[in-house]
Amino acid sequence: MALPLPLPRRAGRRTNVGLLGLLLLAGGTGVLAFAVGSPGPARLVVAAHGAAGLGLLLLVPWKAVVVRRSWRRPAGTRGTGGVSLGVATLLTLLTGVLHAGGGTGPWSWSAGIPVLHVHVAVGVATGALVLVHAWGRRQRPRATDLDRRGLLRAGALGAGAVALWGAGEGLLRLTGAPGAERRATGSFERGTDDPAAMPVTQWISDVVPDSPATVLELVGTGRRVRVPVADLDRGDVVRAVLDCTGGWYAVQDWRGVRLDRLLAEHLGGELPADGSVDVVSVTGFQRRLPLSEAGGLLLATHAAGRPLSPGHGAPVRLVAPGRRGFWWVKWVERVEVVDAPWWLQSPFPLK
Incomplete structure (x- = not known):
């Protein structure tokens, strides 16, 4: 009986290094995609994220060989961590593809849960399993991982991943799938010029307050001024895209008062040239933005000519x-x- 050909000893390590690199790239770009809102940079980040995820498929044949070899070990020495990681990775990839293609609807999956939220949750679990799995193997970086041959392999894997992603995008456009219409950030349009059609979403534990503020407090230059919210509709209009990390976006004509105008009117004085402005919600949620951007920021009371609803931030x-x-x-x-x-x-709100 013919004996099976021996498997290369380093094949498993090379495959695992490639998988680890792609998983780290997919995770890093996935986090970065939530932070980038400008179309140009967002397109590059989302493309890198998609290519890294799909690139995992290219290593499946080699990983299958590694798995078969591991199952030849005596029972009790094989471990099950790799199986859990494989299942989690597969689910992460599947939900990512479902979101990109539109799934059963561009913004929902089952029970009203956005498929993107499922993708993120499973992705976080995958990241944790990667750390546990890598630590359990106790493999450390080697100089040969970055030698000429290793870099050529990495380049070939990267080119293959990009080609696979490009083919997927082309297929979406060819078939007219909903995914072909998504924004550079990966979000789908919902509710443009119709605020009532926009989903009501909050960040993590933030909730619609029972008693919204009726007075806006302005603080700075040694002053503290209280402005009635009813006085904030000054007719300033900005047409802007609200791009939610829940996977949807909407374009509205937002009306209210420009922040630089409001600050100059009520605080006056000399504002710090390189200072910042903290915008704080009645719920305690807050974000800090560069003061130099105040001319492009708006405190809105209306969207598409209608007063904001409570779920979308009313009164301002x-x-x-x-x-x-x-x-x-x-x-x-x-x-x-x-x-x-x-x-x-914090890059992302902790509340």
């Missing part, structure tokens, strides 16, 4: 063009000028 919310939805603070009750860099905060 921040409009921050070019930034993702979690920057658009709802139910604003205080705006404070601070002499501190805007980036000195």
Whole structure:
């Protein structure tokens, strides 16, 4: 009887290094995609995220060989961590593809849960399993991982992943699938010029307050001024895209008062040239933005000519063009000028 050909000893390591690299790239770009709102950078980040995820499929044949070899070990020494990681990775990839293609609806899956939320949740679990699995194997980086041959393999894997992603995008456009219409960030349109059709979503534990603020407090330059919310509709209009990290976006004509105009009128004085502005919600949710951007920020009381609804931030919310939805603070009750860099905060709200 012919004996099976021996498997290369380093094949398993090379495959695992490739898988680890793609998983790290997919995870990193997935997090970054939530932070980038400008179409150009967002397109690159989302493309890299999709290519890294689909690139995992290219390593399946080699990983299958590694798995078969591991099952030849004596029972009790095989471990089950790899199986859990494989299942989690497969679910992450599947939900990502479902979202990109439109799934059973561009923004919902089952029981009203956005498929993107499922993708993120399973992706976080996958990341945790990757750390456990890598630590359990106790493999450390080697110089040969970055030698000429290793870099050529990495380049070939990257090119194959990009080609696979490009083929998928082309297929969506060829078939006219909903995914072909998604924004550069990966979000689907819902509720443009119709605020009532926009989903009502909050960041993590933030909830619609029972008693929204009726007065806006402005703090800075040694002053503290209280402005009735009813006086904030000054007719300033900004047409901007609200791009939610829940996987949807909507374009509206937002009306209210420009932040720079409001600050100059009520605070006056000399504002710090490199300062920032804290926008705080009645719920405690807050974001810090560069004061230099105040001319492009709007405190909105209306959308598409209609007063904001409670779920969308009534009576006043921040409009921050070019930034993702979690920057658009709802139910604003205080705006404070601070002499501190805007980036000195958590990249994502912790509330």
